[in-house]
Amino acid sequence: MKFLPISLLILALATATAFAYDLSPLQDFCVAINDPKVFVNGKFCKNPKQVTADDFLFKGFRYPGNTANWLRSKVTRAFVDQFPGLNTLGISMARIDFALGGLNPPPTPPRETAILVVAEGTLLVGFITSNQLNNTFTKVLCKGDVFVFPISLIHFQLNIGKTPALAFAALSSHNPGVITIPNAVFRLKPPILADVLNKAFQVDKKVVDYLQAQFWCDNN
Incomplete structure (x- = not known):
């Protein structure tokens, strides 16, 4: 039983890690640089010796x-x-x-x-x-x-x-990241099939066609 608190602590830490969205840093900082030749889940780090204020x-x-x-x-x-x-x-x-x-x-x-x-x-x-x-x-x-x-x-x-x-x-x-609902539903290229939107929103195809033809503004 004396090992139970340690087990609970390990479980708590594992749970916290599982629900983390941004991984905890492994160094003081990792100033991002872009490498168009490689895709990773995140950004590469700038050489710390080249980092400035x-x-x-x-x-x-x-x-x-x-x-x-x-x-x-x-x-x-x-x-x-x-x-x-x-x-x-x-x-x-x-x-x-x-x-x-x-x-x-x-x-x-x-x-x-x-x-x-x-x-x-x-x-x-x-x-x-x-x-x-x-x-x-x-x-x-x-x-x-x-x-x-x-x-x-x-x-x-x-x-x-x-x-x-x-x-x-x-x-x-x-x-x-951000997904703007009106843009995501009606502005996609290629568009979502009209049959999908007709049934999802329970509207006539003409309404879907009208909405897809509108200029959906992006304020970002």
């Missing part, structure tokens, strides 16, 4: 994003592709600018939990649970409010205020 600096949040699009919003990413110093660290960020009525359309992030803080304006935010609960949680956020979106669940943010809005999101992966 600039590798750990990102200036992309200094200026507002261009919201002159149909969605009236702009997501500025600070993922590993834009910020190589994040590689293997399991974190990233995004700046989201909203014009009046701006919407960040429902995405599902395949590899991250997100926590959002409102810096300016008023946002209606929410997320949709899986089929097990089949529920929607929404809240109106004001400046300084924080809201968390559980991992992989579809969510959205809408500017319902009378001024532009600004929010920052912290993400639990250095390469979280």
Whole structure:
């Protein structure tokens, strides 16, 4: 019985590792470099002797994003592709600018939990649970409010205020990815078969044809 606590500890560590999405780093840092000849599950590391302080600096949040699009919003990413110093660290960020009525359309992030803080304006935010609960949680956020979106669940943010809005999101992966639902369903090339969409959404083929013919905006 004296070995039971150790066994439980090993089990807990194994469970934690099994549910980890970004692997724990094995060194102080691994600044990402691209090698177009090789594909791996992640990024190669820059020679540590060539790393500088600039590798750990990102200036992309200094200026507002261009919201002159149909969605009236702009997501500025600070993922590993834009910020190589994040590689293997399991974190990233995004700046989201909203014009009046701006919407960040429902995405599902395949590899991250997100926590959002409102810096300016008023946002209606929410997320949709899986089929097990089949529920929607929404809240109106004001400046300084924080809201968390559980991992992989579809969510959205809408500017319902009378001024532009600004929010920052912290993400639990250095390469979280994003699948925007409208684009993924109706903008694919080649498209999803109309018969599949007809039955899935229970609409006439003409409706599917109409939706697939629309210009689905990407605010990333």
